Amino acid sequence: MKSLRWIVCALAPIAVLAACQPSTTVRDSAPPVGQLGKTVAPTRYSIELSIDPSKDTFSGKVVIDITLKEAQDAIWLHGKNLKVSEVYLTDAESNRIDASYEERQESGVALVTFAKNAPAGASQLHFAYSAPFNTAANALFKVERDGNYYAATQFEATAARQVFPGFDEPGFKVPFDISVIAREGDAVVATTPEVSTKELADGSVLHTFARTRPLPTYLIALAVGPYDVVDFGMIPVNSVRDHEVPLRGIAAKGLGGEMQYALKNTAGLLSALETYFGTPYPYEKLDLIAVPESFGGAMENVGAITYDEYLMLMDDNSPLDQRRAYASVHAHEMSHMWFGDLVTPMWWNDIWLNESFASWMENKAAHAYWPEGQFDRETLKGALGAMVNDSLASARQIREPVNNNDEINSAFDDITYQKGGGVLAMLEHYVGEKQFQAGVRLHLKRHADSTATAEDFIASVATGSDRPEVEAAFKSFIEQPGVPLVSAKLDCTDGQTPRLELHQARYAPLGSPIKPDAGEWTIPFCAAYIADGTRKSSCALFDRKEQSLDLATGACPTQVHPNADGTGYYRFTLDEAGWQSLIAGATKLSPAEALVFADSLDAAFRAGTVSAKAYVSGMTALVNHSAWDVVAAATGYLEEVARIIDPKDLGPVEQAFRAIATPRYARLAGASDSESQLLHKRLQRFLIVVAKDQAMRKPLARQAARAVGLNGKPDPSAASASELETIFTVGVQDLGEPFFDLLLKQIIASEDPEFRNSAIGALARLEDPALARKLEAAVLAGKFKGTEMLRVLGRQMNRTETAEQTYAWLREDDKAIIKMIPEAFRSNIFPTFGNAFCTNDRADEWQKFVESHAAELPGYERDLAQTIETIHLCAALKQASGADLLAALGIH
Ligand SMILES: [Zn+2]
Numbered sequence: 001m002k003s004l005r006w007i008v009c010a011l012a013p014i015a016v017l018a019a020c021q022p023s024t025t026v027r028d029s030a031p032p033v034g035q036l037g038k039t040v041a042p043t044r045y046s047i048e049l050s051i052d053p054s055k056d057t058f059s060g061k062v063v064i065d066i067t068l069k070e071a072q073d074a075i076w077l078h079g080k081n082l083k084v085s086e087v088y089l090t091d092a093e094s095n096r097i098d099a100s101y102e103e104r105q106e107s108g109v110a111l112v113t114f115a116k117n118a119p120a121g122a123s124q125l126h127f128a129y130s131a132p133f134n135t136a137a138n139a140l141f142k143v144e145r146d147g148n149y150y151a152a153t154q155f156e157a158t159a160a161r162q163v164f165p166g167f168d169e170p171g172f173k174v175p176f177d178i179s180v181i182a183r184e185g186d187a188v189v190a191t192t193p194e195v196s197t198k199e200l201a202d203g204s205v206l207h208t209f210a211r212t213r214p215l216p217t218y219l220i221a222l223a224v225g226p227y228d229v230v231d232f233g234m235i236p237v238n239s240v241r242d243h244e245v246p247l248r249g250i251a252a253k254g255l256g257g258e259m260q261y262a263l264k265n266t267a268g269l270l271s272a273l274e275t276y277f278g279t280p281y282p283y284e285k286l287d288l289i290a291v292p293e294s295f296g297g298a299m300e301n302v303g304a305i306t307y308d309e310y311l312m313l314m315d316d317n318s319p320l321d322q323r324r325a326y327a328s329v330h331a332h333e334m335s336h337m338w339f340g341d342l343v344t345p346m347w348w349n350d351i352w353l354n355e356s357f358a359s360w361m362e363n364k365a366a367h368a369y370w371p372e373g374q375f376d377r378e379t380l381k382g383a384l385g386a387m388v389n390d391s392l393a394s395a396r397q398i399r400e401p402v403n404n405n406d407e408i409n410s411a412f413d414d415i416t417y418q419k420g421g422g423v424l425a426m427l428e429h430y431v432g433e434k435q436f437q438a439g440v441r442l443h444l445k446r447h448a449d450s451t452a453t454a455e456d457f458i459a460s461v462a463t464g465s466d467r468p469e470v471e472a473a474f475k476s477f478i479e480q481p482g483v484p485l486v487s488a489k490l491d492c493t494d495g496q497t498p499r500l501e502l503h504q505a506r507y508a509p510l511g512s513p514i515k516p517d518a519g520e521w522t523i524p525f526c527a528a529y530i531a532d533g534t535r536k537s538s539c540a541l542f543d544r545k546e547q548s549l550d551l552a553t554g555a556c557p558t559q560v561h562p563n564a565d566g567t568g569y570y571r572f573t574l575d576e577a578g579w580q581s582l583i584a585g586a587t588k589l590s591p592a593e594a595l596v597f598a599d600s601l602d603a604a605f606r607a608g609t610v611s612a613k614a615y616v617s618g619m620t621a622l623v624n625h626s627a628w629d630v631v632a633a634a635t636g637y638l639e640e641v642a643r644i645i646d647p648k649d650l651g652p653v654e655q656a657f658r659a660i661a662t663p664r665y666a667r668l669a670g671a672s673d674s675e676s677q678l679l680h681k682r683l684q685r686f687l688i689v690v691a692k693d694q695a696m697r698k699p700l701a702r703q704a705a706r707a708v709g710l711n712g713k714p715d716p717s718a719a720s721a722s723e724l725e726t727i728f729t730v731g732v733q734d735l736g737e738p739f740f741d742l743l744l745k746q747i748i749a750s751e752d753p754e755f756r757n758s759a760i761g762a763l764a765r766l767e768d769p770a771l772a773r774k775l776e777a778a779v780l781a782g783k784f785k786g787t788e789m790l791r792v793l794g795r796q797m798n799r800t801e802t803a804e805q806t807y808a809w810l811r812e813d814d815k816a817i818i819k820m821i822p823e824a825f826r827s828n829i830f831p832t833f834g835n836a837f838c839t840n841d842r843a844d845e846w847q848k849f850v851e852s853h854a855a856e857l858p859g860y861e862r863d864l865a866q867t868i869e870t871i872h873l874c875a876a877l878k879q880a881s882g883a884d885l886l887a888a889l890g891i892h
Pocket of ligand 1: 336355
């Protein structure tokens with residue numbers, strides 16, 4: 001069909017031809033709730049921001065070079081809470097077309113309408129505007145400390161649009177020219193090195209930064225304020241990089257000196273990454289910013305990575321757990337410089353690839369740099385942790401369509417980070433470490449400074465490793481939800497080679513709506529077994545419902561472990577004899593095989609396929625394993641399963657837990673290697689906080705009292721930093737109001753992130769209802785930073801002892817509480833607060849409660865559905881197995 005418009009234009013005099021180019025009517029269309037489309041694309045940004053963090057607003061002038069595919073009367077772009085005072089377009093001949101700007105959708109979709117059609121081709125969009133600073137650790141936010149005002153940014157996923165208008169999608173990667181007008185004396189840090197400063201007539205200073213490489217909006221960062229800037233000199237050249245890279249640390253005034261540990265360990269971690277990737281750090285400089293606000297972790301902004309202070313401010317004597325957190329998070333963020341920054345996902349449905357990769361790579365790099373840091377099983381533990389969520393019927397698949405702006409935040413979950421990391425580790429093991437690395441390197445080479453999809457990555461790995469069959473395995477794990485459950489039955493029929501009869505289905509716990517025979521994966525499967533007294537293994541690609549696997553032995557194995565070295569992302573189940581032989585040999589399993597055994601045993605109990613008796617004896621055996629994290633995992637499963645116990649029966653259960661864990665704790669006495677330190681802290685917490693060991697609590701209460709100065713001056717040396725949280729927990733639970741008051745006062749006065757972390761963790765475990773009211777008042781009065789209040793609320797809701805009273809408070813002050821939660825966490829964290837409930841009535845009630853706040857929690861649906869399902873599953877397990885569990889623990 002030809003349009004009438006074409007005929008009119010064909011006959012028109014030359015003068016009006018320009019306006020007669022084909023044009024699209026955009027102004028009457030509905031705002032796009034997902035991707036903006038491709039009819040207009042940016043090619044460069046020029047951004048000048050005036051930032052004075054002591055004020056409530058900032059202002060900006062932005063010019064965006066764009067290309068229009070066809071003439072248009074309006075364009076959709078992103079902008080949120082921007083007060084635009086001027087907007088116009090200049091075409092290639094510098095002709096001005098006036099325009100208007102209107103925010104049309106709450107997620108930040110705005111319409112720029114032109115006074116006449118904007119022509120196809122290159123042009124420039126001009127904006128002048130002002131906007132409020134964010135106060136909830138998102139977008140461009142400001143923080144006051146000791147009378148000083150600081151500003152910093154957090155853009156991922158979609159907050160850049162609150163700072164400048166633009167095309168706020170990862171697929172639009174273009175260069176940025178950034179300049180900032182700041183107060184004299186304020187430091188200004190941006191993505192690239194500063195190239196000039198100029199004093200302006202009003203005394204403020206214009207800082208201009210070098211043009212960036214092509215970047216998406218979400219990776220731009222700024223920090224402005226009286227920060228300490230520590231110049232750490234150059235990161236030296238190495239076998240991969242022939243040039244030095246300037247390294248700096250940025251922290252709130254007075255704290256620069258505490259960046260030394262983070263700075264001096266950076267070159268080693270970075271070099272481990274460069275060696276793996278085989279290409280140098282891609283950007284011109286590296287700044288590490290310790291943001292004076294708790295914004296929830298760290299962010300891989302190009303050249304200017306931001307961190308919670310807890311992850312940056314420390315020294316050689318800081319607690320091992322804090323230094324481990326630094327090493328893994330720092331390696332994670334720096335690995336994004338290649339994977340995420342240099343090669344960026346086309347759209348948010350592939351954010352999993354960014355995060356899965358970085359979650360897997362962080363442990364590889366941290367382990368290479370610091371082998372004693374115990375990172376080698378962290379990816380496996382992360383994957384086992386993700387199986388909790390992945391067991392739900394409402395679990396999302398790793399690669400999930402994102403069609404709506406409101407769905408973007410819920411794409412950042414355990415499945416994205418940890419399941420994805422586990423799947424990468426499984427495939428790496430299958431194709432071989434070197435071959436997988438070749439695939440990664442090929443991927444970076446193919447897509448540097450550009451974008452790539454999951455298919456591109458899979459193709460790179462398949463080509464780089466020369467293993468095309470890996471594609472099917474990859475897809476089967478990223479494009480369907482759920483944990484594969486492999487049942488393995490040993491067949492030792494006389495005269496035949498011993499073999500395993502394998503069957504796969506989707507794992508489903510008791511009470512789950514998952515269909516019993518759902519799901520089919522292409523699983524890189526490996527079994528380990530003991531035959532004739534030696535350990536052997538056999539592997540196969542298991543790609544149908546049922547398959548048999550011949551074992552490489554003539555003798556019938558005495559023990560079979562159906563996930564050799566724990567490399568497979570799946571659970572297993574065995575017959576009674578199979579379980580019993582693993583339970584009997586549990587302490588001799590390798591740590592990785594012990595971890596997956598613990599998980600599969602727990603899963604089998606929750607599915608009703610092993611008895612409570614076998615469950616308790618298996619976990620008890622694992623508590624006696626030599627590896628710190630196996631012991632921690634086993635006690636963790638016991639703590640979690642205690643949710644199905646009625647509160648009236650908790651006393652005897654705590655006693656049974658003490659009987660299980662005390663002998664293991666006693667054997668630790670005197671050991672000081674890093675494994676023992678990590679285990680000591682975890683077992684101590686289990687015995688004191690979960691098993692309520694009164695004899696152990698008494699001396700800790702005295703330490704807590706001395707540390708805060710309950711009867712005199714505070715004596716910080718009375719409690720070691722690594723045990724501080726447990727010691728303060730005893731204080732908070734056993735020493736009453738005077739202790740609570742003092743501790744709260746000291747938290748409010750302290751800017752020591754490690755102290756705050758431990759003390760707030762302890763405060764969140766208080767149980768006295770009267771004190772809980774005081775804690776709630778402190779939360780509402782804004783005494784905690786950004787994400788700290790989430791931790792308080794989460795822990796109070798998540799413990800059986802305090803869930804009910806906290807729920808009552810939530811109902812009372814719901815609106816105020818929701819408003820205080822940082823925006824990026826609102827819709828995906830708040831609904832999960834109901835996770836601790838264990839009755840069907842509570843599930844219904846919680847559902848109604850969250851739904852009544854739908855308007856304040858855009859995109860809450862999935863997290864609520866998962867929470868409701870979790871409550872129902874708990875209720876089902878309680879009904880089916882609660883009494884058996886008590887009996888297995890020797891109660892009744
Ligand atoms: Zn990440």
